[in-house]
Amino acid sequence: MSAKDGGYFSRLVRKLTSDVEDLDADDLSEKSEAGGAQRACDCRSGQEVTVLGRLRSVELCPTNEAATLQAELFDGTQGVTLIWLGRRRIPGIEPGRTIKVRGRMAERDGQKVLYNPYYELQSPVS
Incomplete structure (x- = not known):
C-alpha cells in the first residue's frame, strides 16, 4: 500500500466517523480557500477582507x-x-x-462585522 492509499483510507475513515456539521464546516473552509477568500478566523478588525461562505440566517432589524x-x-x-x-x-x-x-472588518460586541459589504452571489451547487 502506498502513502497515497493511506491518505485516502484515513480520509474515508474520518468521513465515516465525523459529525455531519464538522464535515460541512471543513467543506465550506476548503471552498472558501479555493475561491480566493480569507478564512474568517484569520481576519482582523481594520483589515480589508474577502470572505466566502454560506448564510446561516437573515433578518430585518428595524430601529428608530x-x-x-x-x-x-x-x-x-x-x-x-x-x-x-x-x-x-x-x-x-x-x-x-x-x-x-x-469589505473592511470591524468588531461589535466581540463579534466580527462587515458593514455594507460588496457581495457576489455564488451559483447554487446542483
Whole structure:
C-alpha cells in the first residue's frame, strides 16, 4: 500500500466517523480557500477582507432611524455578521445561499462585522 492509499483510507475513515456539521464546516473552509477568500478566523478588525461562505440566517432589524438587514455568514471557521444599513431586503440574500463578500472588518460586541459589504452571489451547487 502506498502513502497515497493511506491518505485516502484515513480520509474515508474520518468521513465515516465525523459529525455531519464538522464535515460541512471543513467543506465550506476548503471552498472558501479555493475561491480566493480569507478564512474568517484569520481576519482582523481594520483589515480589508474577502470572505466566502454560506448564510446561516437573515433578518430585518428595524430601529428608530432606519431598518437594517443583518445576516450571519459562516465560512467553516467562524461566523461574520453582515449588516446592510437602510436596507429592508436584498434579492438573493437568503439563508442557505453561498456568497462572497468584501469589505473592511470591524468588531461589535466581540463579534466580527462587515458593514455594507460588496457581495457576489455564488451559483447554487446542483
